[in-house]
Amino acid sequence: xxxxxxxxxxxxxxxxxxxxxxxxxxxxxxxxxxxxxxxxxxxxxxxxxxxxxxxxxxxxxxxxxxxxxxxxxxxx
Numbered sequence: 001x002x003x004x005x006x007x008x009x010x011x012x013x014x015x016x017x018x019x020x021x022x023x024x025x026x027x028x029x030x031x032x033x034x035x036x037x038x039x040x041x042x043x044x045x046x047x048x049x050x051x052x053x054x055x056x057x058x059x060x061x062x063x064x065x066x067x068x069x070x071x072x073x074x075x076x
Contacts, residue, residue: 007028010027017043026039
């Protein structure tokens, strides 16, 4: 279990990383490093999947905009 001194900083960091409150509680109460690792790994995978989806959405928007906007030729 995490010491009281580090609890607030740890909880703040996990919340900033958008870890669900239930999982934050599991991490803070965990007594086994393997449990902490498992929870962290699941959250990392969730974040990576979300980032991939956001990057794909941005690429899609950029592509659609590029097709619909007129091409501007620079003048010399």
